[in-house]
Amino acid sequence: MQHKEAILSSYKRITPYIHNTPVLTSEGLNAIAGANLYFKCENFQKMGAFKMRGALNAVLQLSDVQKSRGVVTHSSGNFAQAVSLAAKQIGISAHIVMPENAPQVKKDAVLAYGGKITLCASTIEAREVATENIIKEIGATFIHPSNDLDVIYGNATACYELIEEHDYLDFIVAPVGGGGLLAGTALSASLFGRNCKAFGGEPIEVNDAYRSLKSGKIESNNTTNTIADGLRTQLGDINFPIIREFVEEIVCVEEVEILEAMKLIYQRLKIVVEPSSAVALAAVLKNKKHFSNKSIGIIISGGNVDLKSLPF
């Protein structure tokens, strides 16, 4: 009940700042999948990804004192941009710790949204030291990209909107990286759906979440060898218990299956998505029997992709 109220109040809190993103369907894709697919298009969200929801939900709950000191996060991806834009929208400062070797295009995106970048060496230790220094020196509030309940509740609102519009869904599938999207999705599927089950899709190359569910303890990845760059992150201790309780199953997919699903999304849905977004569709296509003739929501996580690096 606590989760349910938290998601509803998060939704109310962030609604003035976000898009209620469209849900797209394709007869062609339905025929290929043998099921009815409903794509919740968070690539059309502000700054191009669902991360905007969690970031906003976190910054909007800061006290006035906290707001005056700003926020800090470490990310070289969508969450860096999301925190920068969310902070800008409410007029506070955002400090982003990024590795020196992050692509210039990602640094530029953060700067364009008004974020202040602190560069560090490309190690977890350096990242944590740089973040700690900002917290100590400026008193900025740290927001974790995925392992944070407010972020999870914010992320949950995408699935909540999807179910509000299509309340008959049998399954909802989301990609899993750090676990913040899947945890939020699973909460909303369980709390607002009518017997709606949540599935995760995960690249087999970085399947820490899949292995964590099997072993019952948080596992780590030894490689980051996947095109789904948003999913190379580590499952966290706040997400894991939620995923364990509310997610039916995590389906692991091969790189070639991610590429094939990504191509189908571009060709059939005519939308631009990140490789990570294709992982959920790949999981559905890998398990056609299980999903046969069902109504399935798929969370398209984002669309911030370097057009020069499209794998077609």
Place this chain on the structure above:
Amino acid sequence: MQHKEAILSSYKRITPYIHNTPVLTSEGLNAIAGANLYFKCENFQKMGAFKMRGALNAVLQLSDVQKSRGVVTHSSGNFAQAVSLAAKQIGISAHIVMPENAPQVKKDAVLAYGGKITLCASTIEAREVATENIIKEIGATFIHPSNDLDVIYGNATACYELIEEHDYLDFIVAPVGGGGLLAGTALSASLFGRNCKAFGGEPIEVNDAYRSLKSGKIESNNTTNTIADGLRTQLGDINFPIIREFVEEIVCVEEVEILEAMKLIYQRLKIVVEPSSAVALAAVLKNKKHFSNKSIGIIISGGNVDLKSLPF
């Protein structure tokens, strides 16, 4: 008045068979353009382009005898697919005359929609002979891809839907190739808008429509040297007088401007479009002063692009 009633009855006729496609906006693109842009996304239309509207409007008005004999068109692009699918939807046969050297991917698309392909040499004469033969032998009804009033009225329904949803638009801009989309768009802008003016966007490399407006007679292209492959076609004698009467101006754009606009659409709107679709945005960006702070509808004509050939 005749045009107005024809468009309204066309809309009623085809509505059960088509999508009322979404209208997308982007704060980022508005900032770049210095205007408020409303993108009517016909890339999300059935078979991926506005051509579905005109094709349906033509086949749905055939008599029973005509239906029993099927339809024929010559096209290697979207109209071939549109006629194939429209014919399939009402259970009649579609004959498509295509040049032997048409890409296999386009032949496959026609076949997938149930069209019957007749191959011919890659000349206008061979195409016309092959089409004439089918008309004589089978009695099939010919449908021209653009220079046909029913096709124009069908195309006009995209702009009609856009104005129904956003009745305050100052301008509507569409790409011009054969002229069927621009003629229909201009009719709807003029007849249903509130002082809404229609503009065309045309690649400078194939600017027969622009030159025809200047000279007052139908001009031809000497080259087909544009990435906007859907716009390499010839202006027709049914479209021309409509365009002359109802279009405010045609703006010619360079290839590099088309590419830049296409990139912006992928990056900012997160949708997959054909190069031809980017020509209208390119025309707006080329004339920022003229469109400054105005509300502008832009018809995104289609999204059938070979992912392997994306120019990024």
